[in-house]
Amino acid sequence: MAEAPLPQGGSSLLFLTDEQLRKGIEAMFFAYRGFTADPDRILEGREMGRAHHRAIHFIHRSPGTTVSNLMALLGVTKQSLNRVLRALIAEGLVEVRVGRRDRRERNLHLTPEGAALERELSDAQRERMRAAYRTAGPVAVAGFRQVLEAMMDEESRRQYEALAGRGG
Amino acid sequence: MAEAPLPQGGSSLLFLTDEQLRKGIEAMFFAYRGFTADPDRILEGREMGRAHHRAIHFIHRSPGTTVSNLMALLGVTKQSLNRVLRALIAEGLVEVRVGRRDRRERNLHLTPEGAALERELSDAQRERMRAAYRTAGPVAVAGFRQVLEAMMDEESRRQYEALAGRGG
DNA sequence: TTGGAATGTCAACAAGGCTGACGTATTGTG
C-alpha cells in the first residue's frame, strides 16, 4: 500500500494507533445503544420492536416504496420483512396499495396512525441527536458524518446517498 | 440551559435542523451495519454471532472480569450472557476461575485460542475503522468521537470512560 | 447460626433473523 506524503513529519498519524481505533470501536458500541434506546422504550409497550421501527422509518422516508425496495434497504429477507409488515398492517399503521403501473408491486404508505407513531419515534430519536449535536458543535458534527460515511459498505453508501439526495 | 454566544449571528445553528438530524440518524444506521459486517462474516462459519464477539472483546479488555461486571457492560441479563459464555467455554476460548476472595464470583479469561480469535476479529474491525479514519482525517475523527460520546446514556458513558481510562 | 443478598446455572419461551419450497398474479418476450 502506497502511503500519502505525511504532513508534519508523520506525528499527525497518532490518531490511527490501535489504541485510538479501539476507542472508536467502543464508542460506536456504546453510542449505538443510546441511539436506539428511546424508540425501543416507546415500542416496548406496543408489542413491537426495532424491526418495526426501521420499516416505519423508511416507509415514511419513501412513501409508496415497494416490498423489494424496502427489503434491500433494510438488508433482510422478504419472509422476515413480511412478518413485520403483516403486524403493521394488522395494527392499521401501514396501508398497502396495488401498484398502478405494475400491478405485481405493492406500494407501502403510512396511515395517519402510522404517521403519528413515526413522529413520536423520530421526535424521541431526533431529540437525543439534537442534544448530542448541540453539545459537540457544528465542526464535530461534520466530522462525525464524514467518518460514518467512510465506514459504510459500498452498497449501504449508495442507499444512504440515494435517500439523502431526495430530502436534502 | 445557558447557550454559548453564537458566532455569525446564529446561522451556525443550521446544523441542528430536522433534516440534518435525520441524515445523522440514517448515517448511524448504515454505518453500524458496516461496523459489524466484518466480524459477523468471520464468526459466521464458527456457529457464533455478535454476542460472542462482544463477550470476547470485553473479556480481552478486562481480563479476570466477573459475570456480573460483563453483564452490566453488555447490557444483557445474566442468563443471556451465560449461554454465550457456556459456548465460549465449550469451544475452549474462555477459561473460568473461581474467585479468590469471593468464591461466588467467576473470573473470566481468554485462552490462547480465545486470544487468537479476538485478534482476528479486532484486526478486521480495526482495519475498517482505520480506513474510515484515514479517509476522514484527524479533525473529523475528533468530531466523530465527540458526537458519539454525547450520544451515550449516562450509564454507558461511565462504562466507556472507565474502559478508556484503563487502556489509553 | 441463620436468614438475606449476591452470584451464577439450568429450563423454557419470544422476537426476529435465516433458508427452502411453493402458490399466485402479472409482466414481458420469443
Next chain:
DNA sequence: CACAATACGTCAGCCTTGTTGACATTCCAA
C-alpha cells in the same frame, strides 16, 4: 399465444439472542 421471469405472500422449520422463572451456592451481617 405460450412461456419464462418477476414481485409478492405464505408455510414450515431452524438459529441466535434476548427475556423470566426457579434454584443452587456462597458470603455476610444480625
